[in-house]
Amino acid sequence: MNRSALPLIVIAYVITMAAGRAAQNAPRQITWTFDRLDTIGGLPVKVDGNPNVIETPLGKAVELNGVDDSIYIDQHPLAGAEQFTFEAIFRPDGGAAEQRWFHLAERSPATGQLVELTGSSTRDANARFLFELRVINGNQWCLDAFVAGPGYSRALLFRDKLHPTGQWYHVASTYDGKMFRSYVNGELQGEAELAFKPHGPGGTSVGTRMNHVNYFNGAVRQARFTPRALTPDQFLKIAGTTALVLLASSAPAQKPTGDYLAFVGSYTHPTLTTTSAAKGIYAFRFDSKSDTLSPLGIAAEAVNPAHLWASPNGKYLYAVSWQSPEKMDTVAAYRIDHPTGMLTLINKVSAKGDLANQVVLDPSGTLAGTVTYASGTFTLYRVEAGGRLSEPFYTDQHTGTPLSPRQPGPKAHGIVFSKDSQFAYVAELGLDRVYSYRIDAANHTVTPLDPPFVSLPGGSGPRRLQLHPNGRFLYVNHETDSKVTVFEIHDGNLKATQTISTRPDGYTANNSTAEIQIDKEGKWLYVSNRGHDSLALYSVDPGNGTLTLVEYIPSLGRTPRNITIDPSNEYLFCANQNGENVVVFGIDHRTGHLTPTGSRQPVPQAAGIAIVKVQ
Template sequence: MKHIWTILLLLAIPVIVNCQTNYYLIIGTYTRGNSEGIYVYKMNTETGDVSYVNKAAASNPSYLDVSPDEKFVYAVNEDASDKGSVSVFSFDKTNGTLKYIDKQTSGGDHPAYVAVNKTGKWVAVANYTGGSFSTLPIMANGTLGVPATIQHTGSSVNKERQEKPHVHSTVFSPDDKYIFVPDLGIDKVMIYSFNPGSGKPEPAAVPFAAAPPGSGPRHFTFHPNGKLAYLVEEMGGEVSGYKYNNGKLSLIQRISTYPADFKYKKWSADIHISPDGKFLYASNRAPDSIAIFSINSKSGKLTPIATVSTLGEIPRNFTIDPTGNFLLVANQETNNIVVFRRNKETGLLTDTGKRIEVGKPVCLKWIKF
């Protein structure tokens, strides 16, 4: 009997070890206010408790990404053409310390998005004002090589916002064979084939998916099943859902993130899907809210569930923690991050009352503790 209990205990140990509850939360900000750069917090994803760890100085590190091995953090420096760059920080999991190690030009004005590919050997960065995107090789020590830049051309119907290209994000496909590049200025999601060996993007066989004139494609995400993708449109305030297959997008639905009777300026920002693939969330900056949708597992179509106030002003990016228990919203103009608990069965959000006070927060990323 004793041996049986010993065996059962040994079998249970891996389960206990793998029950990850503590994560580092890495926060990117604008430094035009009282922020000094990138902030590191620790969060318990069972209780929602958060605590400050440390910070690292950087200029306008508004968007971040983490290397697959979680040893490096890549941050855009959203500055003008003579300063637009990507900074590299090493990350020490033992104490949550970021250490600056490198900076490389982003190849254009005001980089606003950065993504690391699945191999951890390439970075793709979106230059918003420059209307271009670049791929940069990652060296063995985490530093960056010289960028290869692709310049977009064209414009669209809104002469104030779409007078030229405005590349807003760069998203690698789940199989790492393509880069999807939403461009707010030309109302297209540009599609590039990508060779993880050479890192050279080329126009795909179907080189773009067109969005409605004036809609302003912004952020793009893939469903966990790899067969669906969703685009949030900043100016149109809508989400476009697509079937995805080998670099091709087939539109299945467009649905508003706003109530039907909303008559004012639409200003959407970010989009994420819950880890179980059942719910999609999109943020709006006017009014300040998160729109919640259920996802049909067969068709991929969205059904509106609710719209929840972000309890702050100008929500930019938001994140769902890796366990799916919490959703955190970065409210840029009220200088705080609001922690909501997620109901995994209904998708609904409840305010925990917990706040992280940080100047001009924009981007939120996770690293295992």
């Protein structure tokens, strides 16, 4: 062997070993699938709040509520990368204007912390990657891809690149050693030069920024991290979905399809001194074939349209104005444009009191009634040709002494009409009463029964009412003590036969009920719990109308204010006021159980819901 060749062999061996060690230590491509909450990518997960694993057309995904849901993983999957591609498949559901939903953070070499606050600011100083979004007009969003480190900071935010909420998207940011780029569904959103420096080890938060601000409302299906710059043809694909969804952001806007229109009211002024992002009544198109709820936009701007009701013929919508700044609460009539879901105001009339909280039409569609919370009044109107409301022809001002110091006085809160429109029943929360009225619809006269009301125990707080489809039983939920009372009906007179709790045994935290619904077969009854944030499900005895608790179903949002069963009796819609969303559940008629369809849409300060068949 030639001794002069030995040094070259040794050098080659050293170079080979060094290259092997470098390759071994180099970042590798990592994929995370969000289909469980105990581990992701083989790594343990820390969970905050109550995120849910849901079934979607793409497979399982993690859904987050935009309020306090988040997950944390103790790995920075792009640490050490000199170039990168950061990808995610997600569904933004609107909500808050700024949402920072995927955060990769370097752990500070000096302190070992993932977040280092700068003074009193919520901003942190650590090197980081972020996927953020901005919600525009409640139903569109744009991407904000961000990266920062020592000596560099760059955001790619382009507010003219808008996409509809409620659909699945692929997003990516890449860096090729010179240019930082962002993409939505493979379409370039923007680019800028960047003097990037690799990050050290760290961690990841999903659903919020690492310092617990700007929570995300929506779902995350998958993420992938690659230590080189990929081109769009190499990106993750949204498997199992249609080209329309895959290209939602780049294709021309398509008219939503569906067989139902859903209208959702909101609280534009939750209190006398506060405002919200809500603008009025929001319209959606619901497709029962795909269980998809698609936003159509703001159907009508209005102040605090807290409760909605659709006419039996599906042509008109009615809304109460709760706590308007002018202190002139009204009931409004709108004409529904079925092709677009937009509303045209027909007229407004006085609610004859302050804080109007419900409007209801009788089954014939010829009478409308409203109640006021602050004034304790029950008022009736004629529904005239073209959906117009007449001036009030009857108002009853409730009076009396409260049965409990918990109740401050008359506070009317709910109405239901009998199927033949000959009777109306009104829940009087402040006086712990349920009133009965005999109605002559032809002559527009109203007579309180004798006695005019039945009393519930002091501090019950009767709020809303539902009649059994057979007309023999009345159900009233109690706001204050979280119970339901069953009444037998005899020619308009009421006799209580059962009272049952809406809360789990041992649950002692604050709770109040909001809405009550019964399915059209009279087999299952649902009550929404605000505080426990659930829907209490009861089976209904067909003989005597009494209730048996079956289960508690999570409402998938905070403060479920309104629940409504659609005209087909197949779906229950739930408006979570402080969760700021509307969730659609499928009804299992064998068990009464509710299963989320996976279609959830944001509505700021969501309130009443009304659903009509598309014409």
